[in-house]
Every structure is written in C-alpha cells, then in structure tokens.
Amino acid sequence: MREVRLSIVGFGVVGRGVTEVIRRKRAEIKEKFGLDLRVVAIVDLWGAVLASSDGKSGNEIDVDKVLDALQRGKADGLSPRESLETHGIKVEDMQSLEVIKEVEHDVMVEATPTNVESDGEPGTSHILEALKAGRHVVTSNKGPLALHFKKLMRAAERADRKIGFEATVGGAMPIISLREALAGNEILSIKGILNGTCNYILTRMSEENLPFEHALREAQEIGIAEADPKSDVLGVDTAVKLVILANALLGLDASYKDVSVTGITEITPEALNLAKNNGYVIKLIGEVDRDGKLEVAPKLVPKTHPLNVSGTLNAALLKTDLAGEIVVVGRGAGGIEAASAIIGDVIRIFRSS
Amino acid sequence: MKVSVDIELRDIPGQLVSALTPISELGGNIISVLHHRDRKTQRGTIPVQIVFDVEESKLAMLLRRLRERGITVVRVGTERLKEAALVLLIGHIVRSDVKELIDAVDKTGFAEVVELFLCMPAIEEKSAAALTIRAVGKDELEQALEILEGITRDKGILIVRPIEDELLA
Known part of the structure; x- marks a missing residue:
C-alpha cells in the first residue's frame, strides 16, 4: 500500500468535488490500485486547514468533517472560515504558497479559478512552487497551461515530477489522456465543442426559438452560465482549451493570442432556423x-x-494517421466531473512511478 | 463534362439501345439511366433521363446523332458547377447591399450564388440569410468563400461556414 498525501489548493466547486470523490472512492482506489489517498492540506483565500491541526487523526484531514461543516455553515449563512471554526476545525492563517512549500505532501491539486488576463496567476506560481518543492501537480486550472505550457513542462522535467491536466479540457471527457491511449499515432487535427455553456445556449435557442439574451439568462438561472458570462459566450474559454490541446496533443508551441476567436453573441434564432431547414x-x-x-x-x-451533441455536452473529433477519426463525448463541467479527471490523473501518476 | 439529357422514346423494342449507342460511340461514360415507363406521355412516348460524362466538344455532335435517329431531345442540362456549400450570414444584410455580395461571387466566373433564403424578423433587427454557393471545384469554392468572408468582415456581417469534414470517412 502506498500512501499518497494530497494538498488541495483552491476549495471551490472543483476542490470540494475532489474531496467528495476521495470520500466516496477511497476504499475502492486502495483495493484496485494500492494507493491510499490522504488529504493533508486544504487552502483557499480564507486560510488553511492542515492535517496536523485537526487534532484527531494526526496525519490526515477528516474530509467528512470539513465537508459537513461547510455545508451546515452555508445553510446558516456563514462564511467558509466561520463554518469551519464553528464546527471545531482549526483554520490556520497560512497562504497558499506557504502551504505548498512547507507542508509535506506528494501531489498538489491546483483548483483555483482560471485567470487568463492576469498571466494565469495565482495558478502558475502555485504549480512552479510545487514542482520546486518536489511535488507532483494535478490541475483543473486552464490559465497556467494555456499561457505557459512549455515553461511548466520544462519545470516538471527538471524537477522530475509530473503535471496532470486532464481536467482543464472537456471536464470528465477524456482527451488529454488520449496521448497515451493513441500512443504511436500522430494526431493531425482536432475539432471540438469545448464549452458546455455555449452549447447549452445554442441548443436552447434552436429548440425553443429563443433569442440569445433569453437563452443566456435561462442558463444563468439554472447555474450553467456564470454571472459574468463573457469568457464563455465570446469564445475565450474555448480558445484557451484549444491552446492546451494544440500544445499537449499536436506538439505545437501555441499561445492564446494565436487563436482567431468569434463567439456566439451574434447568433440569432432566425439563423438557427435557416440552418435547421x-x-x-x-x-x-x-x-x-x-x-x-x-x-x-x-x-x-x-x-x-x-459533433452534433446537445445541451451542456462536450465533444471532440480527432484525426490521426493510424487510427483515422476518433470521437469522444462527455460532460464538460461540474465539480464531480472535474474531480473524475483529477483523480484519474493522480492514479496515473502514482501507478506509473 | 457531366451532362443530363431528357429524351422521349417511342414504346417499341430497341429504342433505348438506339439512344445510348451514340453516347458510347463518342466516348461518353454513362452515369445513370432513368426509364420512366410509369410517366408515359399523352403522345404515347416514354420519358428517359440519361446522365453521362462526355467531352464538351462532342456534345453538339451527340445531340445531332440522337435527332437523326428520331429521338426527341426535350432538355439538355450541363452541370458545370460541381461543388456546393451552404453559408449563413447574420447582420444587416439587406441594408448593406446583398446584391454586392452575390455579384462578387458571380463575377469570379468559377462560382455562383445559386440559392438565397432571407429572413428579416423586424426592420431594426439583424437579418439572417442562407446562401448556397456552387463552384467548378473544391479550390474555387474555397476561394469564393474567402471573397465572401472578406466583404462580410468589412460590413460587420457574421459569416457561419460549414465545418470542413462533412462526415466521418
């Protein structure tokens, strides 16, 4: 049995999803892969929860307790920090970089939000710091990969550590790992639907003859689109993911500014109707x-x-020299879906090392 | 060149062979023959549609030989524009002169706008148009689409093209 100590940096939807999946799947992963996944640090802007500070188990965080505390606290209208402290969980005043450097662990799960405008920070620094400290990295954060792909890969190589980033593109849909699945093939081109929000909006506009603004509002109401939907509907999010695929699967040295981007804001129900006819x-x-x-x-x-998939689904069509065309379809968003990709990366790293 | 001819044959034995013979004599390659026995004309003749490939220079001679054999040639269609694509335009299409767009494609000589559906929801709102463009070949079709893209970009009209691979091979 190999013990794998994880830190979770960024405890939003994805970070919590990972914790939830570890809670659900721990025994199964132990049995199947001989890996004992233990969360030893959780850090967000509100502070850090450490294994050593929860007072009971000593060498791991009681994730059940943390998740329950957050859930109950939220129902009472408390902030995350208040929720944890009310339920007897000690919150340290440590910053993310300090935790990455100081707390002993094997893999850092980087799950902070994507930021393309600010040079991919704080994600980029988190990843570089973790590699420097000799930790593997698994991330769902697109920004660092899209902006600094080569730099991060070189840093990983120098540190002799791995970076898993399946969760950055297509959510639960496996695509980065097709590198291994299609080993020996050359991937010639990729076409894909990489943003579930846009796909949902276009699907609804087409089905119900709705104007763009209406379908967008509907998507926001049911939590599919964010309050600020610009990154999704202007095509920025798709472009960022495309850059990651270009670099990781086609071996290009592409960056975000190389992409010609047109979003979906100009699409009208009349145009969708003409297409349909x-x-x-x-x-x-x-x-x-x-x-x-x-x-x-x-x-x-x-x-x-x-590639005609509806709703929030993602899909990609890869052309390869030996296998011909390959199509993958799957759920592109959601905490558990992203966690599925992250856990897969963690298992792959430690199974092979 | 691909040619489609509609002819009418008398309902007696040997007529179809007689009609096809001149095509093979002149080196034509028959692609399809539709014998519409169920659509007999009031004159008692049977309509037949033949599609074949033949050198352009031999077409006139071929039609003459068919007539010499007493075969009625109702229609001759030559298909010059083999490749087609549908594109959508979204924006103030009519106000910004849709005719200019069509002319730009038509005057290339190798491509034409053959169909246009226009939808104008309200006076101040953006229209949507579906254009079918035909061209003599794939490269020419691509060129025509690029011409169209150039003009629409200047006019602030969004153009939506088909993804390149239509189907999995």
Missing part, C-alpha cells in the same frame, strides 16, 4: 491542425455529424 445545426467549434490553424467560431455542423 438545410439539415444543419450551429455549434461553437474550436479547431486546430498541424499547419497551426487555430480558430474558434460558430460553424454549420450537419445534423448527422458526431
């Missing part, structure tokens, strides 16, 4: 090929095409 749907497609074409734009997709 001619046997097409409109989808926001990210596209990359070996010649360095990097484009995000609404495209006409034949109704019978495998």
